[in-house]
Amino acid sequence: MANTIIGSSIIIDGEISGDEDLVIQGTVKGRISLKESLYVESSGIVEADIDTQNVEIAGRVTGNIVASDKVELKADCRVIGDIKSPRILIADGAAFKGNVDMDIKD
């Protein structure tokens, strides 16, 4: 269960880092680096480069995403940016523009 919740009225302009799950219902601009999972909920707006283990996006994200484990784009999300992750899931109804790099080693 996530310890950290950025509520829907909250706007953060800057950097967020940490070792725990993060739920974003509000707006974050800048940079996010986590060792755990990031959840961008349907009301969430992220304009930031993201570096984390897992990402689940139901809201809007503009920025490049690097995830060491998995990126999941849920229905009705809107993502603009490049994604680099060994596992990428894109649901029916998700909107995505950008490059996908699943980091396949030769």
Next chain:
Amino acid sequence: MSVNLKMFLKKTIIGPSILINGRLSGEEDLTVRGRVEGEVALSRRLIVDKTGIVKANVSVKHAIISGVVVGNITATDCVELTPGGRMVGDIAAPRVIIVEGASFRGRVHMGDAQTLREARERLGTKPAATSQTSASARFSSSSSLSPISRPPSVPRLILRSTPIPLTQKPIPRPLNTMANVPPSPPSPPEDIPPTDALPMDDDDEFSGDKPLPPEPPAFMEANQKKVVLKKKK
């Protein structure tokens, strides 16, 4: 769905391992258990839990500090330091509560006493025996009201009519403090916002609005050298 439930709670929590560096603003309660640096602007409450560290200038309605704050706080309602709460910085707020066990270094600006009392009168609030904070503060201070026990041979008070030098130097600080302390941002608002302008959705009851104590008559002033201290048996 749990997502919707969270939305209704309207509460933001910064977990213990999280560091936010930048500007944070919003219209909901914010609980900090991790670390926030930069600037915080909230229209509701900031709660700094025991593990929380806020190194920022803060403007908020109500701040409750059980952790650490370094920076200035401007609050439209109240700043509370609970036991264990530590703060270095200046506070501008119509109500400031510091309880036993809290520590603080900085300036406090509550504003003009008359304006404050009138504002509290308007709200029609009474000294809050209901407020837990005030009750605990009262409890802790009541112990200090009992006289220090001492043997009857303790030297009596000496009264002199002219100033004498103290054995130690007088406190080397200006009498009128707010006018003389070095400026540091933010400059406290001269007009403390009407405290009833905001929705009273939390523990907003004011307290302590007792009428001004009556002025003691000044007729004794001419005879001040003859004043004898009474001894209560």
Next chain:
Amino acid sequence: MLQNEPINIIRKGITIRGSLSGGGDLVVEGQVEGLVDLKNHLTIETTGKVQADIRAEQLTINGEASGNIDASSRVAINASALVSGDIRAPRIVIENGAIFNGSIEMDVKLPDDI
């Protein structure tokens, strides 16, 4: 219990200008202007008004105080108090309802990495 303790009292209606010093406890119900230097406990009652730099072991304020305060143990600014000045003491308590303008200096232990 209070009755049996000898306490110095400056009654309501009395004004003292000058310097007050001594080793006993003092209760101020009247007015004091100048300088107060006590070894023990100073109590300013709701009717009391002290315009003075104050040095004491312990200070309890229910009335008015303006001036700088230096206490070796504790300062309690209670709900009915109106205080302005700079305060230095190891323990300072401000109750809900008190009005205070000035600075406070306590020892604040901050984390190392701040």
